[in-house]
Amino acid sequence: MNAGPAIEARGLTRRFGANVAVDHLELEIPRAQIYGFLGPNGSGKTTTIRMLCGLLAPSEGDAVVLGLHVPREANALRERIGYMTQKFSLYEDLSVLENLEFLSEVYALERGSVAERLGELCAEYRLEKLRAQRVGTLSGGQKQRLALAGAVIHRPDLLFLDEPTSAVDPESRRDFWESLFRLADGGTTILVSTHYMDEAERCHGLAILDRGVLVASGAPRALMDALAGAVVEIEGDDLRSARAALEALPFVVSVAQLGTRLRVLTDGAEPAREAQRALDAAHLAARAQLTSPSLEDVFVSATRGRGVAA
Amino acid sequence: MNFWRRTLAVAKKEVRQLRRDRFTAGMIVGLPTIQLMLFGYAINTDVRHLRGAVADEANTQLSRRLVDDAQASQVIDLVARAQTPRQLEEMLREGEIAVGLAIPRDFERRLALRDRAPAQLLVDGSDPAVLMAARGLSNLPVAVRSIRRDDPEPTFELRAFYNPERRSAVQIVPALIGVILTMTMVLFTSVAIVRERERGNLELLINTPVRTTELMLGKILPYVAIGMVQTTLILLLGRSVFGVPIEGNLLDLYVASLVFVAASLSLGLLFSTLVSTQMQAFQLTFMSFLPQILMSGFMFPFDGMPRPAQWFAQLLPLTHFVRIVRGIILRGANLAELANELWPLVAFFVVTVSIAIARFRKRLD
Numbered sequence: 001m002n003a004g005p006a007i008e009a010r011g012l013t014r015r016f017g018a019n020v021a022v023d024h025l026e027l028e029i030p031r032a033q034i035y036g037f038l039g040p041n042g043s044g045k046t047t048t049i050r051m052l053c054g055l056l057a058p059s060e061g062d063a064v065v066l067g068l069h070v071p072r073e074a075n076a077l078r079e080r081i082g083y084m085t086q087k088f089s090l091y092e093d094l095s096v097l098e099n100l101e102f103l104s105e106v107y108a109l110e111r112g113s114v115a116e117r118l119g120e121l122c123a124e125y126r127l128e129k130l131r132a133q134r135v136g137t138l139s140g141g142q143k144q145r146l147a148l149a150g151a152v153i154h155r156p157d158l159l160f161l162d163e164p165t166s167a168v169d170p171e172s173r174r175d176f177w178e179s180l181f182r183l184a185d186g187g188t189t190i191l192v193s194t195h196y197m198d199e200a201e202r203c204h205g206l207a208i209l210d211r212g213v214l215v216a217s218g219a220p221r222a223l224m225d226a227l228a229g230a231v232v233e234i235e236g237d238d239l240r241s242a243r244a245a246l247e248a249l250p251f252v253v254s255v256a257q258l259g260t261r262l263r264v265l266t267d268g269a270e271p272a273r274e275a276q277r278a279l280d281a282a283h284l285a286a287r288a289q290l291t292s293p294s295l296e297d298v299f300v301s302a303t304r305g306r307g308v309a310a
Numbered sequence: 311m312n313f314w315r316r317t318l319a320v321a322k323k324e325v326r327q328l329r330r331d332r333f334t335a336g337m338i339v340g341l342p343t344i345q346l347m348l349f350g351y352a353i354n355t356d357v358r359h360l361r362g363a364v365a366d367e368a369n370t371q372l373s374r375r376l377v378d379d380a381q382a383s384q385v386i387d388l389v390a391r392a393q394t395p396r397q398l399e400e401m402l403r404e405g406e407i408a409v410g411l412a413i414p415r416d417f418e419r420r421l422a423l424r425d426r427a428p429a430q431l432l433v434d435g436s437d438p439a440v441l442m443a444a445r446g447l448s449n450l451p452v453a454v455r456s457i458r459r460d461d462p463e464p465t466f467e468l469r470a471f472y473n474p475e476r477r478s479a480v481q482i483v484p485a486l487i488g489v490i491l492t493m494t495m496v497l498f499t500s501v502a503i504v505r506e507r508e509r510g511n512l513e514l515l516i517n518t519p520v521r522t523t524e525l526m527l528g529k530i531l532p533y534v535a536i537g538m539v540q541t542t543l544i545l546l547l548g549r550s551v552f553g554v555p556i557e558g559n560l561l562d563l564y565v566a567s568l569v570f571v572a573a574s575l576s577l578g579l580l581f582s583t584l585v586s587t588q589m590q591a592f593q594l595t596f597m598s599f600l601p602q603i604l605m606s607g608f609m610f611p612f613d614g615m616p617r618p619a620q621w622f623a624q625l626l627p628l629t630h631f632v633r634i635v636r637g638i639i640l641r642g643a644n645l646a647e648l649a650n651e652l653w654p655l656v657a658f659f660v661v662t663v664s665i666a667i668a669r670f671r672k673r674l675d
């Protein structure tokens with residue numbers, strides 16, 4: 001295996017008519033990491049993944065995935081990548097085992113090792129009791145485990161997961177991430193798109209996309225640290241009035257209510273003191289205090305800032 | 311070889327899905343059976359059992375014999391007797407009968423002299439089929455032969471080749487193989503690709519190493535086998551229920567059916583790449599049935615159509631298959647003699663499958 005990054009994209013662009021779905025994307029994703037694409041719907045996550053799989057030709061720029069140029073060498077790439085689609089895409093009218101058998105033949109696994117591999121997958125993804133069950137009757141979490149088993153049946157070097165946990169409960173989600181970490185420990189590079197903050201926070205590296213543009217990237221911790229000193233928390237009685245007073249300030253980017261507190265994202269130099277001054281001026285009994293930024297703050301700051309500029 | 315492994319994997323999956331889908335699986339046997347029974351019995355161009363009446367004014371041994379013979383032809387069933395030709399006309403006008411047989415008093419003298427028709431047939435001409443049947447009846451040589459067994463020259467004799475009894479079933483059933491195969495084959499594959507698209511399975515498939523050709527071939531294979539089963543079923547039913555003989559070579563017949571099945575499947579596959587929902591696939595499929603059934607020569611004579619319609623009909627696979635299948639089953643022709651009809655089917659298959667594969671690849675982008 002060569003030592004270069006798993007994915008390298010330079011100026012990757014895709015247009016659908018006049019609409020630019022992905023706009024000059026620069027990416028470099030190291031191997032054996034879980035890398036997240038964070039962005040709202042329509043931010044170009046799926047389009048980017050499709051281009052990286054070789055399913056969609058870029059309008060501009062190029063991408064090298066596992067040392068192969070896409071879409072030119074997509075056929076060779078297909079045997080080395082796994083793809084878990086956003087919508088469940090296995091056959092609902094076949095059983096769990098029949099679906100896996102079908103994939104084992106499609107990926108041309110060595111005949112002698114098929115039974116062993118299917119046994120391994122059923123054990124790893126807790127499908128043993130479900131082997132003979134019709135897939136259409138599985139629960140959301142079970143379907144998701146099957147989909148992951150199917151996506152890694154041929155031990156791909158690179159795994160694409162397009163919003164994999166949209167249809168499952170929190171516990172299944174935790175399980176699912178455990179599986180992903182085991183895969184990454186085994187050397188698999190994983191690219192996962194999501195719009196859940198808690199999921200994004202688990203990734204080794206993160207790219208935040210907004211309307212096709214890469215607005216921030218880095219490790220989640222580093223992204224949050226970069227925002228230190230910009231988030232203010234307000235505690236008080238009349239939060240509605242406090243919110244109105246704060247939103248009028250020029251350095252306030254966004255205000256969000258979290259229960260009995262307001263979370264204020266700013267780009268001012270001394271936001272806590274300035275906010276307190278504004279609250280006092282409005283004769284409000286509220287206290288402003290600096291707090292540590294969350295990934296959501298990073299996301300809002302990255303996407304909102306652009307929204308204002310545009 | 312991975313090509314065949316993947317192709318057969320698709321085929322196997324298709325068979326498994328088909329087995330789960332009880333209704334569709336039932337259609338494989340049910341559709342040909344029902345269609346064959348319906349068409350075989352209902353499409354009947356030879357008219358029999360017309361209601362008739364006789365006015366036998368001669369009432370001699372010979373005239374009674376004529377009446378018996380006419381009845382024995384099964385074309386008319388005598389439901390009434392009349393005294394005069396005038397009464398026959400009344401019954402005709404009231405719709406009580408469709409045919410009236412009038413035998414005049416001087417019947418035997420007319421027969422002997424042979425200067426004019428010995429008897430009269432009164433017919434309801436408003437129904438062309440009845441008129442034609444009666445015309446056939448008037449030519450029946452029965453009465454004449456019965457009195458002049460030594461007559462060297464028959465008064466009139468009609469001979470039908472290949473279907474001497476002129477039974478409709480014999481003409482209809484062989485061509486029905488083509489009609490029924492068209493219906494089931496095109497329908498099965500027209501939903502084949504679009505169903506995967508609708509259910510989201512296509513997104514999985516295009517991310518696997520399955521090639522378009524493997525997918526298409528894997529989708530076609532199970533239905534080729536089903537087509538052969540249906541052909542066998544129709545032949546067996548045609549033989550046991552309608553007594554349709556097979557004059558030609560059975561192997562020739564199966565080879566021709568195989569090519570026709572492949573051509574029909576490829577048409578369905580092409581439809582499947584043109585539409586985006588199963589409903590649209592159904593609509594397109596049914597739209598293709600009518601011209602095939604009406605213009606192929608199955609229902610109406612090919613030569614009776616205007617030139618441009620004939621050119622168009624030449625493009626339809628059923629047109630060629632109807633000729634082949636009638637040739638083999640009824641005339642005992644062999645495939646070499648019918649090569650002119652076989653190669654258009656092969657060409658049709660190659661062209662449509664190529665377009666389907668090309669179209670499918672385009673849809674990925």
